[in-house]
Amino acid sequence: MEGQNTNTICALSTVQGKGAIAVIRMSGLNSIKIADQIFRPAKGGPLSQTPGQRLRFGTINSEERILDEVLISIFRSPHSYTGEDMVEISCHGSNYIQQEILMLLISKGAKLAKPGEFSQRSFLNGKMDLAQAEAVADLIISETEASHRVAFQQMKGGFSKELSGMRLSLLEIVSLMELELDFSDEDVEFADRAKLKALIDKVNDHISMLIDSFRLGNVIKNGIPVAIAGATNTGKSTLLNSLLDEERAIVSEIHGTTRDFIEGFLNIEGVGFRFIDTAGIRETQEKIEIIGIERSYDKIRGASVVLLMLDAEREEYFSLGIKQLSSVIDTENQKIIILLNKTDTIENIGAKNYKRSIEYYLKNISLLCSEYNLEPVEILPLSAKEQTGIENLNRALLKCRYTDVSNSYPTLVTNVRHFEALKETKEALLRASAGMDSSLPTDLLSQDIREALFHIGEIVGEISTDEILGNIFGKFCIGK
Numbered sequence: 001m002e003g004q005n006t007n008t009i010c011a012l013s014t015v016q017g018k019g020a021i022a023v024i025r026m027s028g029l030n031s032i033k034i035a036d037q038i039f040r041p042a043k044g045g046p047l048s049q050t051p052g053q054r055l056r057f058g059t060i061n062s063e064e065r066i067l068d069e070v071l072i073s074i075f076r077s078p079h080s081y082t083g084e085d086m087v088e089i090s091c092h093g094s095n096y097i098q099q100e101i102l103m104l105l106i107s108k109g110a111k112l113a114k115p116g117e118f119s120q121r122s123f124l125n126g127k128m129d130l131a132q133a134e135a136v137a138d139l140i141i142s143e144t145e146a147s148h149r150v151a152f153q154q155m156k157g158g159f160s161k162e163l164s165g166m167r168l169s170l171l172e173i174v175s176l177m178e179l180e181l182d183f184s185d186e187d188v189e190f191a192d193r194a195k196l197k198a199l200i201d202k203v204n205d206h207i208s209m210l211i212d213s214f215r216l217g218n219v220i221k222n223g224i225p226v227a228i229a230g231a232t233n234t235g236k237s238t239l240l241n242s243l244l245d246e247e248r249a250i251v252s253e254i255h256g257t258t259r260d261f262i263e264g265f266l267n268i269e270g271v272g273f274r275f276i277d278t279a280g281i282r283e284t285q286e287k288i289e290i291i292g293i294e295r296s297y298d299k300i301r302g303a304s305v306v307l308l309m310l311d312a313e314r315e316e317y318f319s320l321g322i323k324q325l326s327s328v329i330d331t332e333n334q335k336i337i338i339l340l341n342k343t344d345t346i347e348n349i350g351a352k353n354y355k356r357s358i359e360y361y362l363k364n365i366s367l368l369c370s371e372y373n374l375e376p377v378e379i380l381p382l383s384a385k386e387q388t389g390i391e392n393l394n395r396a397l398l399k400c401r402y403t404d405v406s407n408s409y410p411t412l413v414t415n416v417r418h419f420e421a422l423k424e425t426k427e428a429l430l431r432a433s434a435g436m437d438s439s440l441p442t443d444l445l446s447q448d449i450r451e452a453l454f455h456i457g458e459i460v461g462e463i464s465t466d467e468i469l470g471n472i473f474g475k476f477c478i479g480k
Contacts, residue, residue: 052076083125116476130461
């Protein structure tokens with residue numbers, strides 16, 4: 001990243017828009033010098049004479065015009081977020097004030113920061129590794145207590161410390177092996193093969209545990225995936241809109257209105273759920289709708305929880321809906337909640353005609369589930385249109401959460417990039433372990449272990465390229 005730290009950068013670090021306070025930050029060699037040109041302290045000398053980790057009160061001036069009263073925080077290198085000299089200006093939250101201060105900084109020589117550039121400089125200056133930097137972005141977007149806890153633990157270096165310990169063990173192995181290669185003519189063996197294999201297997205077990213944790217980690221980061229499935233016009237889109245309390249999906253009496261899946265996130269008592277409204281499943285010859293139905297099956301297979309919607313006005317489709325679900329569901333790894341929708345159309349006449357009552361329908365559905373070997377968490381009546389029964393659905397969803405996150409896995413992998421690198425690491429170590437069983441030459445074993453080291457290094461950023469860094473930090477928000 002040649003020339004990365006030669007410029008002084010600035011950006012708004014708080015959310016754009018009006019607010020009580022906004023924070024504008026600047027980082028780089030000339031940040032304090034630039035701030036001195038527009039800041040007039042209420043008392044005391046210029047910022048350049050101020051020690052680090054200090055607050056100064058004064059005004060921001062555009063020539064002789066006072067723009068705002070502000071607090072300025074001074075952070076001197078290396079004791080700052082980026083490892084460079086930094087200035088943070090806390091001003092009033094007017095859009096006009098924010099933009100005027102930014103324009104002043106730019107006119108004095110600062111450049112507008114790119115997305116993630118502050119965190120990228122922190123990484124390049126050794127203040128954090130790449131896994132920690134990515135955790136910063138995860139912390140910012142966390143929407144539940146669990147996702148916040150996991151991101152914070154990673155940002156503080158918990159994941160990185162585990163990787164560092166494994167990397168040191170592998171480095172010790174490969175160093176002894178390569179020492180043997182230096183003395184190959186003398187037939188010297190510095191490394192006990194049995195101990196080395198045991199160490200490789202131990203590291204591999206740890207890697208496997210991290211890989212296994214990704215399913216849970218991904219759910220915590222992005223929310224438990226919940227697929228809303230069923231025939232056309234059973235009320236799936238209406239339910240999604242009711243749950244999210246907004247018109248996210250188009251609702252129509254026309255069959256096949258939903259052609260593709262629609263997603264929405266909901267926080268229920270601190271647990272994140274990612275709802276996926278799928279296209280209605282039915283027999284059709286319409287090509288676009290067929291594609292949507294195929295995608296529905298994919299989303300159902302990939303969900304942790306499936307909500308099967310049945311229409312109380314179409315009892316004849318109960319058996320078909322439950323049969324179709326049973327053909328694609330993984331009963332060991334997926335949970336099912338069956339919803340009898342549109343009960344507002346039958347509940348008033350249930351006492352007169354038992355076979356048109358909610359009680360009768362629920363009993364019928366339960367018998368069908370037994371017939372097709374389905375064990376739903378709940379079978380619930382509701383009316384998505386009238387928004388009745390939603391609280392019972394929320395309680396049923398909470399039964400589907402992962403209850404003991406901390407004890408299941410001490411460290412959770414939440415990042416797809418880390419997951420892929422760990423899988424590559426595991427494959428290399430498995431080859432090394434098998435090679436020891438087969439008494440492969442030391443140079444071939446050493447190569448496999450070095451490949452494992454390479455992939456671990458990719459995670460923390462010891463092995464990186466401009467393209468990789470640009471892709472990672474380009475997803476950050478501006479000002480972070």
